[in-house]
Amino acid sequence: LLGADGRLAPTIFAEMTALATRTGALNLGQGFPDEDGPRAVLDAAKHAIDHGRNQYGPGRGAPELIDAIIEHQRRFYGIGLGRGDVLVTAGATEALAATMLAYLSPGDEVIAFEPYYDAYAAVAALAGAVLVPVPLAAPDFQPDPDRLQRATSPRTRMIIVNSPHNPTGAVFSEEAMRHIVRVAERRDAIIVTDEVYEHLVYDERHVPVAAFEAARERLVSISSAGKTFSITGWKVGWIMSTPERIAQIGAVKQYLTFVNASPLQPAVAVGLRLADEHYDTIVQTFARKRDILARGLRKAGFAVHDAMAGYFLLADAAPLGIDDAAALARRMPELVGVVGVPLSALARPSRRDLRSTMRFAFCKSDDTLHRAASQLAGLK
Numbered sequence: 418l419l420g421a422d423g424r425l426a427p428t429i430f431a432e433m434t435a436l437a438t439r440t441g442a443l444n445l446g447q448g449f450p451d452e453d454g455p456r457a458v459l460d461a462a463k464h465a466i467d468h469g470r471n472q473y474g475p476g477r478g479a480p481e482l483i484d485a486i487i488e489h490q491r492r493f494y495g496i497g498l499g500r501g502d503v504l505v506t507a508g509a510t511e512a513l514a515a516t517m518l519a520y521l522s523p524g525d526e527v528i529a530f531e532p533y534y535d536a537y538a539a540v541a542a543l544a545g546a547v548l549v550p551v552p553l554a555a556p557d558f559q560p561d562p563d564r565l566q567r568a569t570s571p572r573t574r575m576i577i578v579n580s581p582h583n584p585t586g587a588v589f590s591e592e593a594m595r596h597i598v599r600v601a602e603r604r605d606a607i608i609v610t611d612e613v614y615e616h617l618v619y620d621e622r623h624v625p626v627a628a629f630e631a632a633r634e635r636l637v638s639i640s641s642a643g644k645t646f647s648i649t650g651w652k653v654g655w656i657m658s659t660p661e662r663i664a665q666i667g668a669v670k671q672y673l674t675f676v677n678a679s680p681l682q683p684a685v686a687v688g689l690r691l692a693d694e695h696y697d698t699i700v701q702t703f704a705r706k707r708d709i710l711a712r713g714l715r716k717a718g719f720a721v722h723d724a725m726a727g728y729f730l731l732a733d734a735a736p737l738g739i740d741d742a743a744a745l746a747r748r749m750p751e752l753v754g755v756v757g758v759p760l761s762a763l764a765r766p767s768r769r770d771l772r773s774t775m776r777f778a779f780c781k782s783d784d785t786l787h788r789a790a791s792q793l794a795g796l797k
């Protein structure tokens with residue numbers, strides 16, 4: 418996280434996108450699609466801009482978005498929410514930051530499954546808390562009950578559950594979820610979920626932690642519109658919890674962004690209400706993209722892990738005789754004109770098992786994926 422001067426450095430995603438822009442390499446680094454999402458959602462934002470939705474809105478979020486989030490939870494998961502249970506945020510990123518800052522005090526411990534999305538460690542550090550990683554290991558990257566248990570202490574305040582998981586593409590099993598809930602109960606810890614890939618699950622269905630009755634009294638659930646509607650630049654996310662917790666987190670959120678982009682919120686409401694066809698199509702489309710890239714990476718000599726969900730494939734370069742993915746990532750534009758993210762950027766240096774592995778985003782046009790695959794074959 419930190420640069421040579423001891424301050425927070427640019428994220429690996431920003432660094433790799435800058436490298437791709439500078440060199441003209443194909444960007445399979447940062448996870449954003451290069452094709453637009455549903456027309457109805459884009460048009461709804463334009464309509465809102467043309468019809469006066471351009472000033473500060475209510476602190477909890479636009480009423481129609483709050484209602485659409487409530488409908489969405491009922492439609493997909495059978496979960497009943499009230500209007501006081503929802504807070505709209507600037508993406509999942511602000512949702513995580515506001516939640517962590519609301520609950521963490523200096524010295525508190527936060528558990529995250531490693532490798533992990535970089536923001537967890539960064540915001541924990543901003544709060545003066547300590548991130549305690551619980552390693553996920555190949556081949557299935559499922560949480561290990563004993564390792565989780567051993568990682569807890571009387572200072573454990575929060576457990577972050579990111580399923581579907583970035584970067585591994587794992588979907589945590591129901592058994593693993595139940596175990597996480599039991600451990601949280603024992604330590605009286607809050608469970609914070611990050612479910613931004615909830616609609617990009619290819620081989621099964623997403624089960625939110627909120628579906629586990631026992632979790633509800635200690636749960637803050639987080640999701641976002643970015644991935645579901647291919648609008649990562651809009652930064653519209655939301656938090657679902659009890660009215661008491663929403664009030665506490667909302668108090669912090671006021672001083673982070675106050676409120677979020679007014680015209681984008683009714684447009685995301687339109688997205689959440691789209692017919693099943695949209696949700697089926699994105700699963701089919703991204704599963705096809707995953708398979709194109711997986712085949713290409715295997716042909717190029719990588720050992721590719723199966724991804725059940727999300728935007729990313731993990732590909733081990735060890736069979737190519739490459740043991741340092743961080744060094745490889747910086748040379749890949751010049752070697753083969755492709756950019757990816759070294760997995761070591763999302764884990765501690767002690768994770769030797771992840772050292773030779775790259776993360777490649779497959780949320781790109783089929784043409785880009787085919788071209789990347791044939792260029793990567795040049796690494797052999």
Ligand code: PMP
Binds near residue numbers: 583613653
């Ligand atoms: N969590 C995970 C696991 C992510 O991959 C991302 C990045 N897309 C985010 C949170 C941030 O989401 P948002 O863009 O909605 O802030």
Ligand code: GLN
Binds near residue numbers: 428431446
């Ligand atoms: N979530 C995206 C990824 O993992 C990137 C978001 C960001 O750049 N912070 O690639």
